[in-house]
Amino acid sequence: MTTFDLNAYVEARRHLVDQALDRVLPGETAPPPTLHRAMRYSVNAGGKRLRPILVIAGAEAVGGTADQVMETACALEMIHTYSLIHDDLPAMDNDDYRRGMLTNHKVFGEAIAILAGDALLTLAFKLIALNGARTGDARVIATLVTDIADAAGTDGMVGGQVVDIESEGKAVDAETIDYIHMHKTAALIRASLCAGALLARASSTELAAIRACGEALGLAFQIVDDILDVEGSTEELGKTAGKDAQQQKATYPAYHGLEASRAKARVLIDQAKHALTPLGARAEPIEALAEFIVQRRS
Amino acid sequence: MTTFDLNAYVEARRHLVDQALDRVLPGETAPPPTLHRAMRYSVNAGGKRLRPILVIAGAEAVGGTADQVMETACALEMIHTYSLIHDDLPAMDNDDYRRGMLTNHKVFGEAIAILAGDALLTLAFKLIALNGARTGDARVIATLVTDIADAAGTDGMVGGQVVDIESEGKAVDAETIDYIHMHKTAALIRASLCAGALLARASSTELAAIRACGEALGLAFQIVDDILDVEGSTEELGKTAGKDAQQQKATYPAYHGLEASRAKARVLIDQAKHALTPLGARAEPIEALAEFIVQRRS
Numbered sequence: 001m002t003t004f005d006l007n008a009y010v011e012a013r014r015h016l017v018d019q020a021l022d023r024v025l026p027g028e029t030a031p032p033p034t035l036h037r038a039m040r041y042s043v044n045a046g047g048k049r050l051r052p053i054l055v056i057a058g059a060e061a062v063g064g065t066a067d068q069v070m071e072t073a074c075a076l077e078m079i080h081t082y083s084l085i086h087d088d089l090p091a092m093d094n095d096d097y098r099r100g101m102l103t104n105h106k107v108f109g110e111a112i113a114i115l116a117g118d119a120l121l122t123l124a125f126k127l128i129a130l131n132g133a134r135t136g137d138a139r140v141i142a143t144l145v146t147d148i149a150d151a152a153g154t155d156g157m158v159g160g161q162v163v164d165i166e167s168e169g170k171a172v173d174a175e176t177i178d179y180i181h182m183h184k185t186a187a188l189i190r191a192s193l194c195a196g197a198l199l200a201r202a203s204s205t206e207l208a209a210i211r212a213c214g215e216a217l218g219l220a221f222q223i224v225d226d227i228l229d230v231e232g233s234t235e236e237l238g239k240t241a242g243k244d245a246q247q248q249k250a251t252y253p254a255y256h257g258l259e260a261s262r263a264k265a266r267v268l269i270d271q272a273k274h275a276l277t278p279l280g281a282r283a284e285p286i287e288a289l290a291e292f293i294v295q296r297r298s
Numbered sequence: 299m300t301t302f303d304l305n306a307y308v309e310a311r312r313h314l315v316d317q318a319l320d321r322v323l324p325g326e327t328a329p330p331p332t333l334h335r336a337m338r339y340s341v342n343a344g345g346k347r348l349r350p351i352l353v354i355a356g357a358e359a360v361g362g363t364a365d366q367v368m369e370t371a372c373a374l375e376m377i378h379t380y381s382l383i384h385d386d387l388p389a390m391d392n393d394d395y396r397r398g399m400l401t402n403h404k405v406f407g408e409a410i411a412i413l414a415g416d417a418l419l420t421l422a423f424k425l426i427a428l429n430g431a432r433t434g435d436a437r438v439i440a441t442l443v444t445d446i447a448d449a450a451g452t453d454g455m456v457g458g459q460v461v462d463i464e465s466e467g468k469a470v471d472a473e474t475i476d477y478i479h480m481h482k483t484a485a486l487i488r489a490s491l492c493a494g495a496l497l498a499r500a501s502s503t504e505l506a507a508i509r510a511c512g513e514a515l516g517l518a519f520q521i522v523d524d525i526l527d528v529e530g531s532t533e534e535l536g537k538t539a540g541k542d543a544q545q546q547k548a549t550y551p552a553y554h555g556l557e558a559s560r561a562k563a564r565v566l567i568d569q570a571k572h573a574l575t576p577l578g579a580r581a582e583p584i585e586a587l588a589e590f591i592v593q594r595r596s
Contacts, residue, residue, distance in 0.1 A: 026452050031477070032460040035452055086416060091408035110389035111463050114412065118384060118419065119452040125423035126447035133440030141439050142431030149424035154324050154333055154417045162330040165409050179329070 006288040010053060013066060017052040020070045021077065024127060038108040038116035039123075042081050046099040050221075051076040051192040054289065058193040058210055061276070061283045064200020071131035072144070072199060075124035076192045079152050082117040082124070087161065089113060093247070125149075131199060144198050151191035160184025167250040177250050185225070186218025193217070193286070205278060212275035213286060220268035221293050226251040227261050232298060269294040304586040308351060311364060315350040318368045319375065322425060336406040336414035337421075340379050344397040348519075349374040352490040352587065356508055359574070359581045362498020369429035370442070370497060373422035374490045377450050380418040381486075383411050385459065391545070423447075429497060442496050449489035458482025465548040475548050483523070484516025491515070491584070503576060510573035511584060518566035519591050524549040525559050530596060567592040 021043055026036045052073035059069045066073070088095040088103040089110060095103050105113035128148060132141030150156055160183025167176055193214040197207055229244045230253050244251050253261040272290045276283035319341055324334045350371035354364045364371070386393040386401040387408060393401050403411035426446060430439035448454055458481030465474060491512035495505055527542045528551050542549050551559040570588045574581035 032452075032457050032464070034464065035457060035460045039452070082416075086412055089412065091412060111387075112460065114384055114387065114389060115456050115460055117416075118380075119456045121416065121419055122447050122451035122456065125427075126444050126451070129427060129440055129443035129447075133436045136436045138431045138434045138436050138439060141436060142427055145427035145443075146424050149420050149427075153420035153424070154330075154337070158413050158417045158420065159330050159333060162333045162410065162413055166330070166332065 004284050004288050006285070006292060009285050009288070010292075013053050013056050014049045016066055016070070017049050017056075017073055017077065021074050024071065024074050024123070026123075034108065034112055035116060035119060038104055038112045039120055041107060042085050042098075042104045042116065043077065043120070045101045047077065047081070049077060050289075050293075051080050051188065054189065054192040054214075054286075055196040057285045057289060058196025058214075059200035060196075061210065061279050061286055062197050062200045062202040062206045063282065064196065068134075069131065069196045069199045071127040072148075072195050075127040075131075076148070076188070076195065078120040078124040078127075079148070079157075080188065082120040083152075083157055083161070085113050085117040085120075092161075092165065093243075095243075121152075128195075135199060135201070140198060140201075144195055147194060147198070148191050151187035156183050156187035156191075157185070160187070164250065169248040170250075172250040172255075174255060177252060177255050180250055181219055181222040181252065182215075185222040186215065189218035189221055190214030209275055209278045213272045213283075213290075216268045216272035216275065217286075217290055217293065220265045220272065220290075223252045223261055223265045223268070224294055224296065226253050227258060227265070228296075228298065230258060265294050302582050302586050304583070304590060307583050307586070308590075311351050311354050312347045314364055314368070315347050315354075315371055315375065319372050322369065322372050322421070324421075332406065332410055333414060333417060336402055336410045337418055339405060340383050340396075340402045340414065341376065341418070343399045345375065345379070347375060348587075348591075349378050349486065349490040352487065352512075352584075353494040355583045355587060356491040356494025356512075357498035358494075359508065359577050359584055360495050360498045360500040360504045361580065362494065366432075367429065367494045367497045369425040370446075370493050373425040373429070374446070374486070374493065376418040376422040376425075377446070377455075378486065380415040380422070381450075381455055381459070383415040383418070387411060390459075390463065391541075393541070419450075426493075433497060433499070438496060438499075442493055445492060445496070446489050449485035454481050454485035454489075455483070458485070462548065467546040468548075470548040470553075472553060475550060475553050478548055479517055479520040479550065483520040484513065487516035487519055488512030507573055507576045511570045511581075511588075514566045514570035514573065515584075515588055515591065518563045518570065518588075521550045521559055521563045521566070522592055522594065524551050525556060525563070526594075526596065528556060563592050 025040055025043060028037050028040060030036060055069050055073040055076055056066045084098060085104045087093050088098055089105055096106055097103060104116060128145055129141060132144045160180050164180045164184055193210050197210040269290050273287045276286060323338055323341060326335050326338060328334060353367050353371040353374055357367045382396060383402045385391050386396055387403055394404055395401060402414060426443055427439060430442045458478050462478045462482055491508050495508040567588050571585045574584060
């Protein structure tokens, strides 16, 4: 039995991330204030900070520190936030609420919401490059930016979102559902863990372990998300529950059923934890985060 | 009198850029094909390739080569293209035509247009980082990415677009018009020239000259754009002429009048050319490009 206190671990790092985000985001009075308010509104709309915490945990698992990876941790939260702002737009998922708050375009209008997303994505890459440059190693920067860009772009999140939209209301096969999951969510979660490890100068053995863990963890996260959309209440989720079924989204539970989905998430989390074996005790926070991901209720 | 053949210069480099763009953009059959078709549609919608040619000219002006900066040249065209796709959306300028062709969302729908823009921006930063890494110098990569991100984001293009939208139909002062021009267009044009020079390892004197030139050139470009919108025909422009007046946009000619605008553009181009003096004959292509920018009819 582990005595590791995940709540304390997460709270301490979330606090650091929140402080750093406040530092790196443009001020609300700097021109143009509307844009900066819109960027801050969604970044501060109550996210779990899962991706930045994974960046930090990835670094710590190979002997690095939070301070070493903080700009990249902030950048991953910004990329995640930009994707939510754009996904919520009327032309996409058309959501009015996210984490119990009005979505960006409901508060600031569609034009500002699109531009706030664009600005967050742009700022994210600046922060990643600056963080990478602190290693003084051009190859590390190239690998870091490439890996995150691949996970965020057409080979990752954006690609997954396109297939997700195109699959709505259609009968899709298990392969397509896997494609959507692997690309839309899992890729960026995997990239978060790897980015931290890379910046903390992980060995190739360590990086391979972190990557294998991240892939299983990312997929499990999306399956659990789909399960919660079926099972959870709107109050618990802070967004409209049952929306996937209503929009005839291609989800894991819709295709495989709830019981098989729960079993699959469990297997993936065990795989993710097993992959960490070479890292020893330093990987304990990632293991605890993996358990949290499969057991969470929102 | 110069005997420099600008047409031949531009054609040769445009050909190289077009070939490189075809190489770095994802294939139309790779998944998801709709997204990749949408990305290629707008990149190939008949742009002048001004920004990539400025990247190359910036490199050549300090002794570098096109090959040395090609990924970044492509990236600047992608950033420009993403901004056009998003600007044309119904929530923004609501344009049906661009360069004589249907806009991205008119062909692929709004969701895919938003995502194609997102994917182009993401891919651009990957290419910039890879190109920068070829210098082997972490500081060069950090400066390169920071400069382009600042020119593209809230301190540049996106910031300018926000103020532009917010100024529609309002009485704005000369300062606001300058803000819009400097940020919305000039910043990325300046960054294009500087990126080429930086990657070609310009000295600090050379870089300062290129930067001063780029600032004047970028501002002149936007003033000429505004003049053409008043004077040009829809046929010549390939987009709806007179749209600025119709949308009550804050433009230079609307505030200062056509004659003063033409005079201002002329002064700026002369400033841009004068700034290049320290670079000698190698800057001749940039000088010719500056003349082209002020004399163009579309």
